[in-house]
Amino acid sequence: MEKQELEQLERKAKEIRKMTIDTIGYLGVGHIGGALSVIEVLTLLYYKHMDISPEEPKKKNRDKLVLSKGHAGPALYSVLADKGFFPGEWLHTLNKGGTNLPSHCDMNRTPGIDMTTGSLGQGISAAIGIAMANRLDGIDKKVYLIIGDGETNEGQIWEGAMAATHYKLNNLIAFTDYNKMQIDGYVHETMNIEDLNAKWNAFGWFVQRVNGHDFLDMDMAVERAKKELFRPSMIILDTIKGKGAFFAERRLDNHNMNVTYETAQEACRLLDQEN
Amino acid sequence: MNQQEMRTVYTQTLIELAEKDERIVVLEADLMKASGTGAFKNRFPERTFNMGVAEANMVGVAAGLSAGGKIPFADTFACFASRRTYDQFFISGNYAHLNVKLVGTDPGVASEYNGGTHMPFEDIGIMRNIPQLVVMEPSDPVSLKKLVIKSAYHNGCTYMRLHRKPVTVIYSEEEEFEIGKGKVLKDGTDVTLIATGAIMVAEALKAGEILNAEGISAAIIDMHTIKPVDTGLILQYAKKTGGIVTCENHQKMNGLGSAVAETLAENYPALLNRIGINDEFGEVGKLDYLLERYQLTAEHIVSTAKMNISSR
Secondary structure, eight states: OOHHHHHHHHHHHHHHHHHHHHHHHHHTEEOHHHHHTTHHHHHHIIIIIOOOOTTSTTOSSSOEEEESSGGGHHHHHHHHHHHTSSOGGGGGGTTSTTOSOOSSOOTTTSTTOOSOOOSTTHHHHHHHHHHHHHHHTTOOOOEEEEEETGGGGSHHHHHHHHHHHHTTOTTEEEEEEEOSEETTEEHHHHSOOOSHHHHHHHTTOEEEEEETTOHHHHHHHHHHHHTOSSOOEEEEEEOOTTTTOTTTTTOTTOSSEEOOHHHHHHHHHHHHHOO | OOEEEHHHHHHHHHHHHHHHOTTEEEEESSOHHHHTTHHHHHHOGGGEEEOOSOHHHHHHHHHHHHHTTOEEEEEEEHHIIIIISHHIIIIIIIITTOOOEEEEESOGGGGGGGOGGGOOSSHHHHHHTSTTOEEEOOOSHHHHHHHHHHHHTSSSOEEEEEOOSEEEOOSOTTOOOOTTOOEEEEOOSSEEEEEOSHHHHHHHHHHHHHHHHTTOOEEEEEOOEEESOOHHHHHHHHHHHSEEEEEEEEESTTSHHHHHHHHHHHHOOOEEEEEEEOSOOOOOOOHHHHHHHTTOSHHHHHHHHHHHHHTO
């Protein structure tokens, strides 16, 4: 990756992060922690890797993303608004009655959302099905999947893990947003998922582990994953829950928290002052 | 009596559909031998996905295939299709407005030797609570074939109960079926028997003959779609015959009997009696034993119909 591209992605991530904080702050409550930990991976995918068209969101021949941790919707909505899938003003309608932007991703309400999610564990199966359909139709596109670390507790994740390798779905590239926290506390205290690399390895996936806030690391991992011929890929992202919002970062209660709009705006100002 | 094995009809219908429509795909959870879809796999190996003993993942993958433009038929025993995959079917399939065609085999007492663990008396009730979901139980090979085709081209998810075994043909090959439109198998004036599924429609037909021999004119309706239930037909026959007996291989609660009760209570409160499972779990046994054990036989229908008439 060229320096210029890296700087562009970093600038874009900051923009998306601010939009996400603003979106949740305007409502006053939301899944801020897990939304902010996936900003960089969403930015990398939507601004570098994914073949998508905002003017034709249902185009058959496109890359797709299943955000299995559907509660991170506001982060993805910020990306989709910025990309032009829908007007930016929609962001301030998050969770309001009649909105097109519900807390959890809904493919029938929001242009650009490829799969309805929100019941944890289900996104992996959906992504597998989409990858199978692409293969049947000769569509040479990738299916990206983002699961949460707490979500990894779900049995369905491991049913899917087994099936994706059985069907040799090399067109499936998954990420674990390993921000180390779930609702009730630290993952290792609530329901330990380690040794996570070994688990996905044992299920036959091509496993990589990188810093989920580092574009260079993530980009190289995605490029390597794209070259896989027979295996699905799992890229474990070491991330920080609530990353970039002073009122939320690394706080154990940041899964779904209240925030005033003034505090949210203060967080955005502080981000602007960085660098 | 002309009998055909229902699973063979199911699979042949899917093969015929798939010959003409490349979107048709089949998913299994290690019960391909039981459901008979091996013939589909032989014809369309690339469109058959055995997901192993992982029903939740199977239904989720079916939703993904639908999101990718396919028309997936997924089957497993009805106990697993309903209880084990409910959230996946509910959220990834129905809430997402996708097109998952879920088929539950061996409904109710059809599970026979597999017994209580495998004997779903509650699947219709569970499924009826999913908004807009179509819930069906065909009664014979012809209705099975026609309703599988209707299901494939219905815009939305469907749940179908399927008795896999040989079943007597009731309908002519030319008979047409609509989702949500019951079939009057026999007209009558004294009482109406509304039955669903191969096992109970057969018992209701037998009961109708016994009643007829005793001078009681019983109308018999095959309610192959439990949701949306044919309210027009229910009310028409409630008015015509004055009383209704529902017959289902399922709990009395939340199934066909409840659907009919809701319709009558809100529109035309005719006397209703329900043949069905009386808030009990399943157990092992041959079909004959189980029909008697749970009071689902033609004889029980006959005595219930007489009680219905005499109680008015």
